[in-house]
Amino acid sequence: MKNLLILGAGTAGTMMLNKLHKELDKEEWKITIVDQYKTHYYQPGFLFIPFGIYNKQDVTKPKYDFFPPGVDVIFSQIDRIAGEENKVYLENGEVLNYDFLIAATGTQTRPSETEGLKDKLWYKDIFDFYTIEGALALHKKFKDWEGGNLVMCIPELPYKCPVAPIEFVCLAEAYFAERGMKDKVNISYVTLMSGAFTKPVASKMLGDLLEEKNIKVIPDFYLSHVDNENKKIVSYDEQEIPFDILTIVPVNMGSDMVKRSGLGDDMNYIKTNKYTLQSDQFENIFVIGDAANIPTSKAGSVAHFAGEILMENILAAMEGRALPAKFDGHANCYIETGHGKGALIDFNYETEPLPGTFPLPGIGPFGLLKNTKMNHYGKILFRWIYWHILLKGKELPIEADMSMAGKKRI
Amino acid sequence: MAEKTIAGKQINVTDDGYLEDMSQWNEDVAKEIAKEIGIELTDKHFEVLNYLREKSAAGEALSIRSVGKSGVVDIKGLYKLFPKGPLKFSSKIAGIPKPTSCV
Numbered sequence A: 001m002k003n004l005l006i007l008g009a010g011t012a013g014t015m016m017l018n019k020l021h022k023e024l025d026k027e028e029w030k031i032t033i034v035d036q037y038k039t040h041y042y043q044p045g046f047l048f049i050p051f052g053i054y055n056k057q058d059v060t061k062p063k064y065d066f067f068p069p070g071v072d073v074i075f076s077q078i079d080r081i082a083g084e085e086n087k088v089y090l091e092n093g094e095v096l097n098y099d100f101l102i103a104a105t106g107t108q109t110r111p112s113e114t115e116g117l118k119d120k121l122w123y124k125d126i127f128d129f130y131t132i133e134g135a136l137a138l139h140k141k142f143k144d145w146e147g148g149n150l151v152m153c154i155p156e157l158p159y160k161c162p163v164a165p166i167e168f169v170c171l172a173e174a175y176f177a178e179r180g181m182k183d184k185v186n187i188s189y190v191t192l193m194s195g196a197f198t199k200p201v202a203s204k205m206l207g208d209l210l211e212e213k214n215i216k217v218i219p220d221f222y223l224s225h226v227d228n229e230n231k232k233i234v235s236y237d238e239q240e241i242p243f244d245i246l247t248i249v250p251v252n253m254g255s256d257m258v259k260r261s262g263l264g265d266d267m268n269y270i271k272t273n274k275y276t277l278q279s280d281q282f283e284n285i286f287v288i289g290d291a292a293n294i295p296t297s298k299a300g301s302v303a304h305f306a307g308e309i310l311m312e313n314i315l316a317a318m319e320g321r322a323l324p325a326k327f328d329g330h331a332n333c334y335i336e337t338g339h340g341k342g343a344l345i346d347f348n349y350e351t352e353p354l355p356g357t358f359p360l361p362g363i364g365p366f367g368l369l370k371n372t373k374m375n376h377y378g379k380i381l382f383r384w385i386y387w388h389i390l391l392k393g394k395e396l397p398i399e400a401d402m403s404m405a406g407k408k409r410i
Numbered sequence B: 001m002a003e004k005t006i007a008g009k010q011i012n013v014t015d016d017g018y019l020e021d022m023s024q025w026n027e028d029v030a031k032e033i034a035k036e037i038g039i040e041l042t043d044k045h046f047e048v049l050n051y052l053r054e055k056s057a058a059g060e061a062l063s064i065r066s067v068g069k070s071g072v073v074d075i076k077g078l079y080k081l082f083p084k085g086p087l088k089f090s091s092k093i094a095g096i097p098k099p100t101s102c103v
């Protein structure tokens, strides 16, 4: 029997488990998956919790619900991968051998990386919505908040789902407008980037959208520390911004397991070939999802597209064939913009997000880089697709490679 | 792509003024680009520039954070040396490609 080992049972690991379970000969391959936690969270749903649109139950399911029968499941912290020995050491003392390994340990928030963040205002006036705890605490805060300065801050790159903070401020604007608090709440969007988003065309579109909603964009602000006494955020070049509520995307970093394994960059992202999805260091290690250092968005949709490429390549590698498939960095993100509308962007390594329709040229039904009601339904539908199609490794009617059909070059 | 005369040398630069070829760089080129931006280069500047060039030549992606952890200069110091554009200006003056922040 040969061993396939999957590290991390989040979005990407669970999806690959289901895909490979269907494909591999059960007489020949034993599949094992390891994760530290038993609960699967639908992370895109965290965004809606502060506004009472989703509750905890809506985003929570046991990981076991998504594991096919006949798979070995181990719940333990992973200590490290020893690539030279083809072994993985677990914190519970177990040592696992592998012939092939898929690393899908994702990225996690690290509030302790920023001075003054996890201090006395943490979860009192300072919140993240990138964890279930943060999202729930913020929901409680918003319920009886009387208004003031709401500051959304992005302190470091990369972070997962780069559009989530934009969606957050749009939803906040709508939420307080509906409560008749438009004049009592000032929202600003503070980022280390030079605009609302990294890619120029989308940055302009999203920047304009925020401006329309009276959300102030403050670019080029690189957060140094949080001043808890005076309720201010301070940048390295000594700009100061006062807040009443600070919402922040804490620094994102890959698992310390990656560091202990010697496979990562300085943010603990695994050095990965951006086309083949193979580790730069070991031929029998493949990487998928947020854990990889490939230059595209860290998003579930990217993991989905990459999954099809990874399938082809790992099956070829298992049979000793050359790797046939090449990932293009395809990302596809629905952007919730509030008041029942949404925008959609679709891009890859080479092509930035462009306007047009998706997935059918001229028809849609989704409008690219446009603010429409239909795009909002796309986002809402995404939760159903996530639980029922994506995690189960089923096919979606969208190609893995990005298509230029329906897009306008500008 | 355009050609530009910098410090008496014909140099290929991108539309936003970054060197196309880091081997066309020398200290005088650095000084002239810095002057255009409004920065007077000191030894400390060159220490940082040389570090950036080394890392870039080794194919490493640079971030303000990684430079801040390099031991050459901390982030505050980097902002003092290259106000308003700690990585953008330093990369331009170091003759290396424009930093890409991935999404």
Ligand SMILES: Cc1cc2nc3c(=O)[nH]c(=O)nc-3n(C[C@H](O)[C@H](O)[C@H](O)COP(=O)(O)OP(=O)(O)OC[C@H]3O[C@@H](n4cnc5c(N)ncnc54)[C@H](O)[C@@H]3O)c2cc1C
Residues within 6 Å of the ligand: A007, A008, A009, A010, A011, A012, A013, A034, A035, A036, A037, A042, A043, A044, A045, A046, A047, A076, A077, A078, A079, A104, A105, A106, A107, A129, A130, A131, A160, A161, A164, A255, A256, A257, A288, A289, A290, A291, A298, A299, A300, A301, A302, A303, A333, A334
């Ligand atoms: C607020 C928010 C909104 C988002 N919105 C969207 C969206 O609209 N669209 C979209 O496509 N994506 C969105 N995303 C991103 C998406 O959720 C992630 O990109 C996706 O979950 C990544 O999957 P993954 O498997 O790589 O990582 P994860 O799903 O995070 O899984 C990693 C797993 O590895 C385990 N693990 C890590 N280290 C260890 C260790 N040392 N030992 C044991 N186990 C370990 C973890 O417990 C976890 O279960 C959003 C994310 C957030 C936070």
